[in-house]
Amino acid sequence: MLPSRIFFHDFFDNFEPWGKMDQILKCDIYEEEGSYIIEMDIPGFKKEDIHMELENGYLKISAEKKVEMTEDENKKYLRHERQSTTRCERKFYVGEVSEDEVKAQIKDNVLKISVPKEEPKKESKKVIMIED
Numbered sequence: 196m197l198p199s200r201i202f203f204h205d206f207f208d209n210f211e212p213w214g215k216m217d218q219i220l221k222c223d224i225y226e227e228e229g230s231y232i233i234e235m236d237i238p239g240f241k242k243e244d245i246h247m248e249l250e251n252g253y254l255k256i257s258a259e260k261k262v263e264m265t266e267d268e269n270k271k272y273l274r275h276e277r278q279s280t281t282r283c284e285r286k287f288y289v290g291e292v293s294e295d296e297v298k299a300q301i302k303d304n305v306l307k308i309s310v311p312k313e314e315p316k317k318e319s320k321k322v323i324m325i326e327d
Contacts (some may be wrong), residue, residue, distance in 0.1 A: 203257065219283045220258065226312070233287065234309040247308070249294050257284035262300055289313070 222235040233254075237245065240258045247256050266272065289297075290313030298309040302311040 219281075220256070220285050222285070224287075227309075229310060229312055231289065231310045233306075233310070235285070235308070236304060237301070237306045238270070238304050239281075240304075245301075245306065247297075247299060249292070250296065252288055252290050252292075254287045254289045254297065254308070255284060256286075256306070256308075257282070259283075268315045 220235055222233055224231060224233050226232070228236065235256065237258060240260055244260045245256065245258045247254065249255075254311045259280065261280045262278055264278040289310045292311055292313060300307050
């Protein structure tokens, strides 16, 4: 019998194997005083491991860390899993905002990003006169 998790998993959520992206970069998004706030779990990542950029209205947050272990030549390794590279990223559409308006800080393994709400564009009606 297959676990019920397979049947109820959101197919369009992530294309990563279950258990990998489900555990990394989880976030909450809410509104606060004219801004959108993204709070993202970044367990095990340091400030220098995280890169954020704005492009065409999308905020891309990526994190990469490398763990390098020195091998002890006195040991005969059967498996060596603690040396690894972890890379993950998320993208959010935030509209056309300036990078100067986006604020971010890290505290207790949580990345908190503040993005101003994009002002709705006012539609204006313009009358065009027909010349004689």
